[in-house]
Amino acid sequence: MDKSPQELYQERLKRYEDAQAGRVPDRIPIPLFTVDFHARYAGYTLAETVYDGEKLSHSVEKTVLDFEPDCFEQQHTRNLIGHALDLVGYIPEKWPGGEIGDDDPFQYLDMEIMKGDEYDELINDPSWYFMRRMVPRTARNLRALEKFPNPTAFLYHGIVYNLAAFGTPEMKQAMDLMHEVGKLALSTIEAEKNFIRHMANKGFPAQRGGAMVCPFDAIVDFMRGAKGGMLDVMRRGDKLLAAIDAVTNTYTKYAIELATLQPSKTLFIPLHWGIDSFMSPDQFKTFYWPQLRRVINMTIEAGLTPMPFFEGDCTSRLEIIADVPPGKCTYLFESTDLFKAKKILGDVVCIRGGMPASLLIAGSVTEVEEHTRLLIKELGRGGGYIIDSSAAGIPREARFENVRAMFDTVKRYGVY
Amino acid sequence: MTESDEQQLVTFLADMREGEALALAKKMIDGGHDPLRVLERCRDAMDIVGARYEAKEYFLPELMLAGEMLSEVSALAKPLIVTGGNGAKLSKGMVVIGTVHGDLHDIGKNIVSFMLDISGFTVIDLGVDVRPATFIEAINHNNPEIVGLSGFLTLAFDSMKETIDAFSEAGIRDRFKIMIGGGQMDERIREFTGADAFGKDAIEAVSLCNSWAGA
Numbered sequence: 001m002d003k004s005p006q007e008l009y010q011e012r013l014k015r016y017e018d019a020q021a022g023r024v025p026d027r028i029p030i031p032l033f034t035v036d037f038h039a040r041y042a043g044y045t046l047a048e049t050v051y052d053g054e055k056l057s058h059s060v061e062k063t064v065l066d067f068e069p070d071c072f073e074q075q076h077t078r079n080l081i082g083h084a085l086d087l088v089g090y091i092p093e094k095w096p097g098g099e100i101g102d103d104d105p106f107q108y109l110d111m112e113i114m115k116g117d118e119y120d121e122l123i124n125d126p127s128w129y130f131m132r133r134m135v136p137r138t139a140r141n142l143r144a145l146e147k148f149p150n151p152t153a154f155l156y157h158g159i160v161y162n163l164a165a166f167g168t169p170e171m172k173q174a175m176d177l178m179h180e181v182g183k184l185a186l187s188t189i190e191a192e193k194n195f196i197r198h199m200a201n202k203g204f205p206a207q208r209g210g211a212m213v214c215p216f217d218a219i220v221d222f223m224r225g226a227k228g229g230m231l232d233v234m235r236r237g238d239k240l241l242a243a244i245d246a247v248t249n250t251y252t253k254y255a256i257e258l259a260t261l262q263p264s265k266t267l268f269i270p271l272h273w274g275i276d277s278f279m280s281p282d283q284f285k286t287f288y289w290p291q292l293r294r295v296i297n298m299t300i301e302a303g304l305t306p307m308p309f310f311e312g313d314c315t316s317r318l319e320i321i322a323d324v325p326p327g328k329c330t331y332l333f334e335s336t337d338l339f340k341a342k343k344i345l346g347d348v349v350c351i352r353g354g355m356p357a358s359l360l361i362a363g364s365v366t367e368v369e370e371h372t373r374l375l376i377k378e379l380g381r382g383g384g385y386i387i388d389s390s391a392a393g394i395p396r397e398a399r400f401e402n403v404r405a406m407f408d409t410v411k412r413y414g415v416y
Numbered sequence: 417m418t419e420s421d422e423q424q425l426v427t428f429l430a431d432m433r434e435g436e437a438l439a440l441a442k443k444m445i446d447g448g449h450d451p452l453r454v455l456e457r458c459r460d461a462m463d464i465v466g467a468r469y470e471a472k473e474y475f476l477p478e479l480m481l482a483g484e485m486l487s488e489v490s491a492l493a494k495p496l497i498v499t500g501g502n503g504a505k506l507s508k509g510m511v512v513i514g515t516v517h518g519d520l521h522d523i524g525k526n527i528v529s530f531m532l533d534i535s536g537f538t539v540i541d542l543g544v545d546v547r548p549a550t551f552i553e554a555i556n557h558n559n560p561e562i563v564g565l566s567g568f569l570t571l572a573f574d575s576m577k578e579t580i581d582a583f584s585e586a587g588i589r590d591r592f593k594i595m596i597g598g599g600q601m602d603e604r605i606r607e608f609t610g611a612d613a614f615g616k617d618a619i620e621a622v623s624l625c626n627s628w629a630g631a
Contacts, residue, residue: 094520105569107520226476226523231484233477234432277617280475312599313616335599335616357570357600362608391600395570 005203012070013205016386020266020305020350022327024383028376028414030407031207031386032069033393035078036105037403038062040396046105047097049075050082053191060195064204067407071207071264072199073393076192078211084184087177089140092222105396113137114223116232119239122223125150126250134223141177144170196263208307209262212255214292215244217272229273233283244291252295256302266330267304269295270392275312281320289320300328307332307352309392318344334390342379350384355406357391360398365405372409380414387414421449422457429461429485430468432478441489451493458489462534469531470619476527483530507538509629512554513564514542516575521568524598524618528564531618537562537625548582555583560592562625565611567598576609584610593628597621 003011011026018025039049042059049056056075064072085095094100094107113134114122122129128150136146147170149162165171196206213221219240220229232240259267273279274288292308299306309332314321318341321331326348333341333353341351354375359368372387379385387410389395394403421444428437445451465482468474474482511532515525522544529541540558542550555563563583565576576596583589594611601614615621 100520101518104518105571107569109520110523227480230477230480234481235434277619278476280473283475283477356602356604358573358602358604358608361570361573362604391570397570397574 005201008203009200009205012203016071016205016207019384019386020330022347022350022384024416026416028380028410028416029070029386030410030414031388032064032067032072033207033388034060034063034073034075034396035393036396037394037398038075041066041400045096045102046396047082047102050079050096053080053188056080057191057195061199061202064199065202067403069204069407071205073208074192074196074206076188076195080188080191084181084188087181087184088142091138091140108221110221110226112225112228114219114228116224116228116236119236119243123239123242123246125152126246127151142174144168144174147171206264208266208268209264209304210255210259211268211270212252212259214269214271214288214295214308215247215252216274216288216291217270218247218251219243220273233279233287237287240287244287248291248294252298256295256299256304259299259304260302265304266307267299268307268309269299270309270311272311274310274317275314276316277313281316284317285320289317293324296324296329300325305330310334310336311392313337315340321345322348324348330386332388334392338375339378342381342385346382346384350386351379352386353388353390354379355387355389357389357395357398360389360402360406361395363399363402365401368402368405369409372406373413376410376414380416383416422453425454425457426461426464429458429482429489430464432481434481434485437485438488438492441492445492445496451496454489454493455497458486459534462486466531466534466622470622479527479530482534486534506536508536509562509625510538510540510558510560511562511564511625512540512542512551512558512560513566514546514551514554515544515566515568516572516579517545517547518575519567519569519572520544521566524568525564525566528566528597528618528621531622532625535622535626537629548579551579552582552586552588555588555592562628563592563594564621565594565596565609567596568600570600572598572600573605573608576605576611580610593624595621595624 015025015027015029019029036046038059039046042062044055044059049059056079060072060075082095082097086098092109092111092113094109096102096104118133131148132146136143147165149165153162220226224232256267274284279288296306296308305328307330311334313335314333315337322345330350330352331345338351338354345351355371359371375387421440425437425440425444428440441454444454462482465474465478469479513525513529515522529539532539540554540560542554551563565579567576580594595613595615596606596609596611597615599616601616603614606614613624615624
């Protein structure tokens with residue numbers, strides 16, 4: 001007797017949530033976490049899935065239906081943004097079909113956008129700083145916003161004369177453009193909602209709700225750049241710390257609020273700068289972990305499951321990052337030693353990852369099967385484990401038969 | 417007096433005391449100290465920084481600051497050097513390095529370039545998104561002992577393989593050693609691309625180059 005899609009949906013969701021809470025599910029869950037694998041799998045260029053909603057939906061649906069994962073990564077708000085990025089003229093990123101090749105992936109460019117002497121401006125009024133410094137410097141066609149008035153001046157008759165900034169032709173052009181981009185964004189968000197509902201009706205839950213970056217990375221990746229950010233650690237650590245607090249109280253709080261409105265209660269938090277070879281244990285304990293832990297705690301208090309993605313190798317951090325409420329977090333790892341992580345973190349967090357990108361891309365089916373069985377045996381013990389590829393999901397270049405082998409092996413041998 | 421100034425400069429630079437290091441370097445140069453000797457002491461300090469990085473006492477923030485201090489002192493000293501050398505030690509060898517075609521990431525490559533530079537290698541950095549033909553041109557022009565291919569994205573696996581295949585087709589593959597680098601690299605990808613060795617970080621890159629240079 002076949003189960004209905006609704007029964008399968010509940011079964012898969014329970015499997016995923018049991019593992020996330022550190023419990024023993026009926027089987028090790030296997031998500032379909034992709035960034036762009038689905039495009040290649042369904043025979044599209046990346047540009048097609050970045051500019052064409054139907055092709056994007058088709059590629060994700062085909063991949064989900066073929067592999068039957070326990071949950072899947074929704075793609076619209078992540079991928080279907082080519083037209084909108086073209087319109088705003090976003091400077092620090094290249095995307096498929098826009099200035100780079102149709103099959104070249106999204107790439108963020110490391111650059112200094114915020115200047116080193118602007119910390120006080122950011123700390124004192126983060127929202128205004130973003131509006132009149134960050135937006136005009138990152139969006140070529142929104143430069144007029146550098147004249148955006150400080151909204152705190154909209155008092156009494158200030159409500160009139162402080163709107164003068166909006167009376168110029170340049171500002172009108174920018175406002176009109178924001179309206180156009182806003183319409184595109186609305187339709188993308190709507191398309192994603194519909195797609196999630198559509199896939200739920202077919203029995204497949206979404207793997208996450210929101211996504212956001214942690215405060216240190218927000219500043220170093222997206223504002224100061226690698227060189228500026230690393231120099232700030234040395235030259236103006238106190239300002240950097242104050243800015244991290246300011247960003248946590250504004251951006252992070254807001255991102256968490258938005259995430260609570262999503263159907264899936266998992267919040268994805270990719271991490272870049274905390275890895276072993278980038279900063280010292282002392283720097284990690286000063287600039288990175290306390291603030292990240294605060295974000296994790298804020299996320300948990302909002303009723304969500306934080307899923308930080310520890311990129312790179314974070315093996316030396318395992319003892320430090322164990323300091324979170326048990327059964328509330330999923331830690332996704334890239335090249336950290338997961339067998340060590342299981343020993344140190346196994347009772348505290350759900351561990352996710354384990355399948356190296358190199359194996360899916362350049363290994364054989366037999367090697368993938370053997371490695372999957374090793375992961376099941378060593379990491380699956382006692383529950384609290386979700387198998388996944390280690391490079392922000394399944395890499396685009398993965399051999400299809402290897403991905404198939406990973407899924408089949410988990411479903412056959414990953415049963416508790 | 418000048419001897420101790422030189423020692424003091426090395427200490428300030430190696431200990432990340434930027435303000436004191438720059439003030440002292442300025443005082444030395446303004447006071448007529450041989451600018452070449454000032455640059456040589458910078459090199460000594462960079463040796464210490466490199467050693468501390470390898471010993472995991474220093475990390476990226478310290479490396480970046482060391483690089484900044486080096487350029488700041490060089491900017492003071494170099495205009496005063498009339499003839500002769502540039503304060504560099506005899507090179508251990510030449511490395512041509514670049515991020516392979518399709519990949520625009522350069523943070524890791526820049527750190528490797530910097531570490532190789534302060535470790536005594538001559539580095540020709542071709543930048544990011546480097547096509548095989550550009551590598552081949554630079555190799556033919558510079559005749560390096562070592563070629564470094566950098567990549568952050570998984571697409572770099574294919575690009576590295578294509579680049580090394582292109583070296584073979586051009587008949588130059590055996591003229592130098594090839595190392596591939598990036599967080600995703602492992603033995604499987606080394607074999608897949610046909611490189612001689614892989615490294616996950618700048619320390620491994622320096623150690624590979626040292627072993628090939630017989631240092």
